[in-house]
Every structure is written in C-alpha cells, then in structure tokens.
Amino acid sequence: MPQRYFIVGITAFAALLLYIDRVCISILADPIQTDLALSEEQKESALGAFFFTYALFQIPVGALADRYGPRLVLSVSIALWSVVTAMTGLAWSFGALFGVRLLLGLSEAGAYPAAASLIKRWARPDERGRFNSVVSLGGRVGGAFAPTLTTTLGKLLAGVAIAGIAAGESGMNWRGVFVLYGVCGLVVALLFWLVVRDHPPEPHPEPTRVVPEQDSGADWHALPPVPPGAEPEIGEHATPPVNTAPPPFKRQLITLASNRGMWFFGTLQFCNNISWAFLVTLLPTYLKDANVDISLRSTIQTGVLLAGCVGMIVGGMVTDAIRQRLGARWGRSVPIATTMALGAAMCAVLSSAPGLWFAVTALALMAFCQDLGIPSVWAYAQDVGGKSVGAALGFGNMLGNFGAALSPRLLGETKRIGGWEAAFAICATCYVIAAICGLMLDATKPVEKPTSPPA
Structure with missing residues (x-):
C-alpha cells in the first residue's frame, strides 16, 4: 500500500x-x-x-x-x-x-x-x-x-x-x-x-528529472526515472520542496486579509456553518417539538449525520473528476456552489414539509449536500495557499466557526419569534450567499504571488 x-x-x-x-x-x-x-x-x-x-x-x-x-x-x-x-x-x-x-x-x-x-x-x-x-x-x-x-x-x-x-x-x-x-x-x-x-521520503540517489505540480503555488519535486508511459508517484517519491519556509506570520496575516478570494472563502464558510450547525445543535430540539420520542431522536440525528458521511466520500471523487475535466478554476468552485445551492433547496423544502419522515429525508439530503462540497473547500485552500496552506484554511475556518458559534442563538431566537419555518428561511438564505461566494473562488490565483527565480 x-x-x-x-x-x-x-x-x-x-x-x-x-x-x-x-x-x-x-x-x-x-x-x-x-x-x-x-x-x-x-x-x-x-x-x-x-x-x-x-x-x-x-x-x-x-x-x-x-x-x-x-x-x-x-x-x-x-x-x-x-x-x-x-x-x-x-x-x-x-x-x-x-x-x-x-x-x-x-x-x-x-x-x-x-x-x-x-x-x-x-x-x-x-x-x-x-x-x-x-x-x-x-x-x-x-x-x-x-x-x-x-x-x-x-x-x-x-x-x-x-x-x-x-x-x-x-x-x-x-x-x-x-x-x-x-x-x-x-x-x-x-x-x-x-x-x-x-x-x-527522498528518492534513490540516481539521475532525476524535475516535474512541477500543475496548480497555483506549485512546489517542485525531484522524481526518480520512471518507465516510458508510466505515471510517476509524485506523492510517494517526491523530495521535500526547496525553499518551502513560509513568510513571517505578520506577512501571512496581511496577505490573507488583503486577498479578495480569502474573504469570499471566509464568508462562504461563515454562512455555510450557520446552516450546518443546526444539524449538530438544534436538530434534537426540532425533533422534540415534532413530538419525537427521545430514543428515536438520537437515531434520527445519527442517520442524518451518516448521510453527510456518504456525501463526504462522494465529494472527494467529484471535485477531483471535475478538476480534471474543467481545470482548477471551475473544478473547485462548481462543486462548492452547486452543493450550497442544493442545501438551500432542502431548507426551502423543510419550511413546508408535510410530515416528519418527509422532513427527515430533507434533512438527510441537506447533510449529504453540505458535506459533498467540503472536500472542494479544503482543496481550494491547498490549491491557492502555497507555503501558507495551514494559515489559509485557518482563515476560512476561523470565520466559519464564528458562524457556528452564532448559529444556535440566531436560529433559536428566530424560531421563538417566527417558528421553524423562519429559522429554515435563515438557513436557506445563508446557503444562497455561500453558493454565490463559491462561484467567486478561483483556484488558479494563489494567495501570494510567486516570485521569479534569480537569473
């Protein structure tokens, strides 16, 4: 293996x-x-x-x-x-x-x-x-x-x-x-x-050829010779990239904060997490209000979250396949925007669900669509992050978790004022904003412009 x-x-x-x-x-x-x-x-x-x-x-x-x-x-x-x-x-x-x-x-x-x-x-x-x-x-x-x-x-x-x-x-x-x-x-x-x-690990000490990764912020890998027509195992035989030290933290922070793509990325995660957090915080309350027995609530919540697990598996294959077909620009943004739009549609369905199991099905599809886009979100940060991948993903996660922290109070107060229909309308709106931000992401534009090698 x-x-x-x-x-x-x-x-x-x-x-x-x-x-x-x-x-x-x-x-x-x-x-x-x-x-x-x-x-x-x-x-x-x-x-x-x-x-x-x-x-x-x-x-x-x-x-x-x-x-x-x-x-x-x-x-x-x-x-x-x-x-x-x-x-x-x-x-x-x-x-x-x-x-x-x-x-x-x-x-x-x-x-x-x-x-x-x-x-x-x-x-x-x-x-x-x-x-x-x-x-x-x-x-x-x-x-x-x-x-x-x-x-x-x-x-x-x-x-x-x-x-x-x-x-x-x-x-x-x-x-x-x-x-x-x-x-x-x-x-x-x-x-x-x-x-x-x-x-x-480093390759064997024998003649090598250099192959660049075909993405923004690319690293260079020295690869051992491979038979004609064979695909080199970049991740397996690559040497550590040369000059991979990231810039100082202050410069990283300024670069991230001044990059338009990072703000689309962060807003995407902020809005997305407001809706997603419902599944892990207020879903039991929603089921309680629907007169679901406590033993059945945990079973339903586990089933809904497992639907998200399936979406996560499929999402990884989808974003890689679309990237190969459409390139890095649309291979990342299309899966994100599409899954967020589908999440909004499921929230709209929940606002007028005719019965419990119809609503549970919509919740499971919402979780599936939500997690279908997560691999693309991570891959975007890796594509554009260059030497600052951790900081780039951290920027989006920071704003995303502020959304998660806000979600229970926001949706709970909305529910008390206008019922669950109003709360799901908030979730749908957040998903729509996330979808728009997803379309604006361009994985071909690195956060930090590459410097030209010395002549």
Whole structure:
C-alpha cells in the first residue's frame, strides 16, 4: 500500500478522535448540569465557549504548522486536547468547566489547518479532493457515533470513581468518559509522532528529472526515472520542496486579509456553518417539538449525520473528476456552489414539509449536500495557499466557526419569534450567499504571488 494512503488514514483517525472529544460534551451536558448544579444559562455558556477560542486560534496555529511542520503541530495538538478532555472529567464548578472548554477550543484549533498542510505535501493535485474527503469523513464519523458510544461508556463506568468521585445524582459517570477519551488520545498522539513524517521520503540517489505540480503555488519535486508511459508517484517519491519556509506570520496575516478570494472563502464558510450547525445543535430540539420520542431522536440525528458521511466520500471523487475535466478554476468552485445551492433547496423544502419522515429525508439530503462540497473547500485552500496552506484554511475556518458559534442563538431566537419555518428561511438564505461566494473562488490565483527565480 502506498505510504501516503497510510498517512491519510491515521490523519482521518485523529479527526475521528477530535470529533468524539468535541461532541461528547453535548451528549453529557444534562448529567453535568445535574451534578454541578448549573443553571441553563451556565450550561449554554460552557458549551459555546469552545467555538470562540477554536475560531480565534485557527490562523496562528495554522501558521505554526506551515513553519514548523504539520507532524509536530498535530502531535502536540492531539496530546494537548486529550489532556484537556481528561481535565474536563475533573471539573468541580462552572468556572472550571468553562475554563477547560476554552482550553479545548485552543488545543483543537490547529488540527484541520495542520491536516490540510500535511495532505498538500503528500497528495498530487488530482488526489487532494479524495484525500481531503477521507480526513473530513473521519471527523464526521466520530461525530455521528459519539452519542451512542458516549452514552454506553457513561453507563458502563457508572460504578468507577474518578479522583475519588463516583457518578453523581445523574447516575451517568461523565467524569470517567472524559478521562478514558483523554487517555486514548495520548496514545494516538504518540503513535502519530512515531509514524508520520512531514514529507514523502527522498528518492534513490540516481539521475532525476524535475516535474512541477500543475496548480497555483506549485512546489517542485525531484522524481526518480520512471518507465516510458508510466505515471510517476509524485506523492510517494517526491523530495521535500526547496525553499518551502513560509513568510513571517505578520506577512501571512496581511496577505490573507488583503486577498479578495480569502474573504469570499471566509464568508462562504461563515454562512455555510450557520446552516450546518443546526444539524449538530438544534436538530434534537426540532425533533422534540415534532413530538419525537427521545430514543428515536438520537437515531434520527445519527442517520442524518451518516448521510453527510456518504456525501463526504462522494465529494472527494467529484471535485477531483471535475478538476480534471474543467481545470482548477471551475473544478473547485462548481462543486462548492452547486452543493450550497442544493442545501438551500432542502431548507426551502423543510419550511413546508408535510410530515416528519418527509422532513427527515430533507434533512438527510441537506447533510449529504453540505458535506459533498467540503472536500472542494479544503482543496481550494491547498490549491491557492502555497507555503501558507495551514494559515489559509485557518482563515476560512476561523470565520466559519464564528458562524457556528452564532448559529444556535440566531436560529433559536428566530424560531421563538417566527417558528421553524423562519429559522429554515435563515438557513436557506445563508446557503444562497455561500453558493454565490463559491462561484467567486478561483483556484488558479494563489494567495501570494510567486516570485521569479534569480537569473
């Protein structure tokens, strides 16, 4: 098996762990509220704290991955968020819980920007969509199965005391779940450090030929001779690119902030995440208002999120195929714009759904369309990012997570004023804006103009 496939696989597993650690607190929120005697406002504040530090540190940690390598940044990130996850199990008050949630957002902030930088180094341009879909799929699978896994572990560990504290009045050992997840994460961090490398191995010391990647911000790879007509394995035999040091952070930040494409990219993710966050925050409330039994709610939510997983797999193949046929410009923007437009259509259907299962079908299609476009979003950042891929994806993710942080409050207030029909109208509008921004993206225009080599 080519080594780059293994690199993608372990990165996807890290993403799976990331989403389990991120999502599990929403499943355990009620037991935590009971045992720590939190008010409803305190519970909501603790849940929302994560998104603010997660958003704010996207660019800085992404820039660190560009400068010091994704292997180091991802290994440290996994270790840190695992320690913080375990610390959550030791929280004794609202202040302690709020603090560890802020730390979790900070420690997880660099995961996806660093992963994007790693994939850029190992994948050919025509593979990036598929590789991105596998990594993103890992996160979605973790989020889909976190409810069932977390609930099961909480019940199995009911009699186990953590730091001398057993399960409280809730009867759910949420402390043990957090500590167990944290320990597992430390093992994954060590494994990641031991087996992952920033670049593919160097070729054998024999005559080489140089082949450029055919995309913006291209790196140059020295390749060993290959038989006539054979396709060289760029991601497998490439030497680390020459002069790959990213510009200073201040220059990266100025370059990103002054680039029109980055603002279309960020606005796309901001609007997109307002709509997507509904699926992982308010969907159970929507089902509760539809008089769905609590046991069926989790099943429906898992099914909807699994539909997104299917979209993620298909999306990687779609964006690579369209890129080969239409080129980088439309190969990235067309899948993004189309999937966002389809998401808007599903929200319009939800506004007038005649029955529960009709609405559930529309929700599943919404999740499918949403995740169908995600590999193209990642690939765009890799195509234009050049030496600053981590910072470029971090810029979009930062604005996207501000949208996710805003979503529950915005849609919740809209629902209280105008009902779920008004909330879905907001989601549809956001998807339309995201589709327009997607059409404006041009993957042939790098964020930083390439400099001419000295004569």
